[in-house]
Amino acid sequence: MCFKAKRRLTLALSSMSALLPLTAATAWAQDSKVNAINMPVGVTEVSASIYDLHMIIFWICVIIGVLVFGVMFYSIFAHRKSKGVVPATFHESTKVEIAWTVVPFLILLAMAVPATKTLIEIYDFDDAEMDILVTGFQWKWKYEYLQEDGENLKFFSNLRTPQDEIYNEEVKGEHYLLEVDEPLVVPVDTKVRLLVTANDVIHSWWVPDLAVKKDAIPGFINETWFKSTQVGIFRGQCAELCGKEHGFMPIVVHVVSKADYVDWLATKQSEAAEIKELMAQSFTLDELAERGKGVYQRSCLACHGANGEGGVGKAIAGSLLVTGAINGHLDSVVNGVPGTAMQAFGGQLNDVDMAAVITYQRNAFGNNMGDMVQPLDIFNFKKGQ
Amino acid sequence: MSTQDSTGHEEYYVPESSGMAISATIGLVLSIFGAANVLNDMTFGEPGAETNSWTIFIVGLFWFAATLFVWFRTTIRENRAGMNSAQLKKSYVLGMFWFIFSEVMFFFCFFGALFYVRVLVGPWLAGEGEGGTMNYLLWEGFDYSWPMMQTPQEAVGGAGAQLIANNGDFVSPHTSMAFGEVEHWWHWLPMWNTLLLLSSSVTVHIAHLGLLANNRSKFNIWLGISVLLALGFLYLQYMEYHEAYVLYGLTLDSGIYGSTFFMLTGFHGFHVAMGMTMLLIQWLRSIRGGHFTADDHFGFEASSWYWHFVDVVWVMLFLLVYIL
Amino acid sequence: MGDHHHGPAKGLKRWIFATNHKDIGTMYLWFSFAMFILGGSFAMIIRAELFQPGMQLIRPEFFNQMTTMHGLIMVFGAIMPSFVGLANWMIPMMIGAPDMALPRMNNWSFWILPPAFLLLASTLFMEGGGPAFGWTFYAPLSTTYAPPSVTFFIFGVHILGLSSIMGSINIVATVWNLRAPGMTWMKMPLFVWTWFITAYLLIAVMPVLAGLVTMMLMDIHFGTSFFSAAGGGDPVLFQHIFWFFGHPEVYIIILPAFGVVSQIIPTFARKPLFGYDSMVYATASIAFLSFIVWAHHMYTVGMPVSGELFFMYATMLIAVPTGVKVFNWISTMWRGSMTFETPMLFSIGFVVLFTIGGFTGLMLSIAPSDFQYHDSYFVVAHFHYVMVAGAVFSMTAAVYYWLPKWCGRMYNETMGKTHFWISFVGFNLAFFPQHFVGLAGMPRRIPDYALQFTDFNMMSSVGAFIYGGSQILFLYNVIATIVAGQPISDEKVWEGAEGLEWTVPTPAPFHTFAVPPQVK
C-alpha cells in the first residue's frame, strides 16, 4: 500500500468511529427480563466471569468490525467509478499479509487467557457442600438429594402451565412455560454440585442466571456446580432437543436462605415419612379415588385428557384395558408401553399415588368398575416382576 | 489410436448423452427403498404380514447390477475402440484413487469409534478417568476390560435395574475372539485369514508382473489363484462367524464388543467380496476376451489397487481387533 | 467420433440423458432452487408458529419435523447442490476443459439426488411422522426413540452422500487433469481453488457420515449398542462422529461461497484480487483446521477440560485465515474503481454479514461463554448469518453474475437491486433479534416460548417473511431474463471481468473448449 492509501485509511477509520454509539446501544437494558437483549450477569461468581468474558470478546469484535467495515465503506464511498477514479493495480504485499495474520493471532492469544482461566474455574468440582442427582426424563426432571445415609430425598418436577394456556384458551400467566409443580430448592452461598444424567434421551439442564448448562446423557453422569450469592427464583429450560415436549420441560430453582432450607428439608422429610406410613395402610375406594384424581390431573391429564377422552395417549374412558383385569392395567402404568409416549410410571409415582391413580381411572369417566388397588398390591406387583 | 484434431492435439472424449445413469438410479433407488422396507418390516412390522419389500429389493438389485454390467461393458468397448486418450485414462486413475480414499475414510469412521470406546468410554463407564468419576453410581459392579466380557447392563443385573438400558438386552459373550492359547494356534482362524489375504496380495502382484511381461498364462494363473485365496478367506470368515454365534455367544447384541467386532469385520468381509468379484471379472475378461495388454490394463490395475486396500484394512483389523 | 460438436438432444431426453456439464449444472441449479423453496416454506411454518407465544398453527411434534427437515433440506438439498451446479457450469469453463472429467458419472451424481430427497420428504407422510430429531439427529433420540421413518432417512443420507462423493471425485479429476495448457495451479481462478479444496473435504467426510448412519441403522435394527451405555457404547460417540463430519461440512458450504465472492469483487472493483496466493493458503488452512475443531459443538457434553481447551484454541485459530480472506477482499476494493451492480451488492452484503456471523462464531468458540450460548437462539443467529447471508447471498450473487453468460440475456438491474435491498433488510430483521433472545435465554428447537421473548420473535417472523417474499422477485427476475431478457452478445458481460469463461461467446455454446485454449 502506498503512502497516500494509508492516509486515506486513517481518514476512513476516524469517520467510521461515529458508528460506535450505535453498537453501544446493544449493551442496554440488562436487568429487565422482558425484551432483554443481553446475557444475564447472573447470581454466581462464575456467571459474572462468563458475562465479563462475553462482553470483552463482544467489544473486541465490535472494534475490529468497526475498523474493517469502516475501511470498506470508506472505500465504497471514495473509490467508485462514478467519481472517475482510475483503479490502482497493486495486488499483493507480503508485509501486509504477515501483519494481518499476526495481529489477529495476538488478539486471539489475549482472548484465550481469560477464557482458559474461567474454564478451569468452572471445572473445579471439589469441595461441594451438597450433591444433587439430576435426571432428565421425557419430559420432566427428577431431583435426588444425595445423603450420606442413603435416605435420599427425591421428587419429580413437572411443567405446571395448564394446557389451556398453551393452546390459547386461557390468558397466559406471568411465568408462562417457566413454572413447575416442585422446584429445586437449594441454600444460598453453598457450593451445590449437580450430577446430571438422563433416563431416556439426551436433555440439558440450563439455568442462565446460574450459568450452568450441562447435558444429561443417558448412562453417564456429568458433574457441574453453582454457588448462588443471592436468594431468589431462577428459571431455565431443557436445552437439548429431547422429543415432542422439549419446549415444555422447564427448570425452576429456588435459592433460599440456609435457615429456610433446613425448614424445607424438614417438611419434605416428614412428607416422605408420611407416605411411607401410608404405604402400609389400606384405604377405602373413595379415599383412593379422591387422591387419584389429584395424581391424574398432575401426571396423566396432559396426554389422556381432562375427561379421560385421550389425546396423545389412548382414551381411558371405556378403555378395554382399564376396564379389564387389574394386572394388565397395572402393568401398562408401572412399566409403560414401550415405544410409545406412555412411560413407566413405576419409578415415578410412589405406591400410594400409583394405587390411587389406578383406582381413580377404574372408577372415573364412566368406567364404573367398583374395584380398587391398595398400595400393598402395587408393592407386591413390583416385587413379583 | 486416439483421435486428433487439426491442431494435432489429442481430443478428450466426451460421451454422447447416455441412459445408463438414469437406469442405475432406478435400480439403486428401488433396491434401497426395498431394503428400508425389509428392515422396517423386521423391526416395526406386524409379524407374519405379507409385504413386497423383498421383491422390490431384489428386483432393484438385479436392475442395478445389470446396469453396472452394461455401463462397464460400454466403457471397456470404448477403450478398446481407441476412443480414450491418455488424458481420459488419467481421469479414470484419479477417479479410482480418490474413490479408494473415500473408502479409507469410511473405515476410519469405524476404527475411530473402536478407539473411542476402548480407550475412553469403557473406563468412564467403570468410573475411571476424568470423564467418568461419578459413573459408578449408575453402573455399580461394572469392571472394564477389553474385550468386554460383561456389559454394564449385565453388571447391574439386567434391564430392570437400570432404566437406562434402552436398546434392548445386551448379553455378553463367553469367549473373545482374541488370540487364546498357544497350543491351539492352528485353530485360530484370523491368523489363517491373515496369511490368505497377505498372500493374495502377493499373487495379484505376480499376476501384474506377468501382464507387464506379456505373459498371458502367468497372468491368468496367478490372478485365478488370487481369486481362490479370496474365496478361502470368505469361507474362513463364515466359519469364524458361525463359531462366534454358536460357540462363543458373541453376537451383534453382545454389547459394544460384538457391535464393533461385527461392524468392522463384516464391512471388511463385504469389501473382500466386492474386491474378489472385481478380480474375478478381470480374470474372465482375460480368459474369455483376451483383454488387457502390457501397457493398457486399467480395469485390472484398479481392481488390484482395491485389493491391496482391502488387504491393508485387514492388517489394521488384525492388529486392532484381534491382537491388541 | 466425427461429429464431436453435436448439439443438445431434444425435449426431456436432453436432461435425463445429459452428459454435458452445462446441462447437468443447470439441473443442479434448478433442483437446488426447488429445495430452497421447500426448505424455505418449512422455515416459514416455523416462523409463523413462533410469531406469538402459545401453540396456534401446528403441534409440537410437527414443529420438530419442520425444524429437522428445514435444516436437512437447506443444507443438503439447497446449498450443497447449488454450489455443485455452479461448479459444473463454471469449472470447465474457467480452466479451459471440454467438459467434466467423467461426464456419465456426473449425470448419475445428479440423478440420484431427486429420489433421495423424495425419500426424505416422503417420511413426513409416514406413520409416526418424519424425522423429528433435528438436522444433527443425535442418538438415542434418532435411534431407540425414533419413528420407523428413520430407516428411510438413513438411506436417504446414504444416497446423497454417494452423490456428493461422486460429484467431488469428478471435480478433483477435472481440476487435476483437464486444465488447459498453461493453466498452472497458481493461475487457477479462486473459485476453482476453493472448490478443489472443498471436494477434498467432501471426499474425506461424507464417508464418515455414511459410516455414522450405518451405525444408527445397526443400533435400530440389529441390536448393536454403539450409542447405548447399557451395552458399553456412548451417545456422545455419535456426536463426535457427527461433528467430525459436521464441522468440515459447514466449510464445505462456505468455501465455494468464498470463491464466488473472490471472482466478483475484483470484477466490479476493476482491480485484480489482492493477495491471490495468501487466499489459496488461507483456504487450505481453513480446510485443514476444520478437521480438528469439531468438538466445539459439544462443549456441554462433559468432555474433560483438556479436550475442551484443545478444541477451543483450535477453533479460535480459524479466525486467522478467515480474517486474511476478509482483509484481502477489502484491499481488493481499496482504490479500485467500483460500480455496484447486483452481484457486487450481494457480495458486499456477504462480506459484511458473513463477518458478523464470523464474529459470533468466535464468541461461540470461547468454551466458558458457550455454556451460555449453546443451543440457544444465539447459535441460530450465528449460523444463519454465515449460511444465509454467507452461502445464499453469495449464490445469489453468482446467479446474477453469470446468468447473462449462461443465457445470453441481461437481467433487470433495477429489479435485482430491489431484490438485494429487500433481502438485506428482511434478513437482518429476521436474524439480528435472534441474537438478543438467544442471549436472554431462549433455547432453540422449541415450538413455544416464554412471554418475555415475544416482541423480538415477532420482529424476526416479519423479517423472515420479507426475506422469503423477496425470493419471489428473484425467481421472477431469473425466469423473465431467460425468457425475455435483453439479448447481449459481448463475450465479456462485465467490463472488469477476467478469466477464460469470458472469452467464449455469449451465450456460452453447448460445448466449450473442445480444443484447449493456451493460457499465458
Ligand code: HEA
Ligand atoms: C457456513 C457455515 C459456517 C461457518 C463459515 C461458520 C464459522 C464459524 N463457526 Fe459456526 N456454525 C455453523 C455454521 C458455520 N459456522 C452451524 C450450522 C452451526 C450450528 C450447528 C447446529 O448445532 O445445528 C455452527 C455452530 C458453531 C458453534 C457451536 C455453537 C454451539 O452449538 O454451542 C461454534 C463454537 O465454536 C462455532 C464457531 C464458528 C467459528 C469460530 C467460525 C469461524 O470460521 C468464523 C471465522 C470468521 C471470523 C472471525 C470473521 C472474520 C475475521 C476477521 C475480520 C479477522 C479478525 C478477527 C478476530 C481476530 C476476532 N459455530
Ligand code: HEA
Ligand atoms: C443453508 C442453510 C439454511 C438456510 C438457507 C436457512 C434459511 C432460513 N432459516 Fe434456517 N436453519 C438451518 C439452515 C438454514 N436456514 C439449519 C441447519 C437449522 C437448524 C435445524 C435444527 O435445529 O435441526 C435452521 C433452523 C432455523 C430456525 C430455528 C428453528 C428451531 O430451532 O426450532 C429458524 C427459526 O427462525 C430458521 C429460519 C430460517 C429462515 C426464516 C430462513 C430463510 O432464509 C428462508 C427464506 C426462503 C424462503 C422463504 C423460500 C423461498 C421463497 C418462497 C417460496 C416465496 C414464498 C415466501 C413467502 C410467501 C413468505 N431456521
Ligand code: CUA
Ligand atoms: Cu428435555 Cu429437551
Ligand SMILES: [Cu+2]
Ligand atoms: Cu463447527
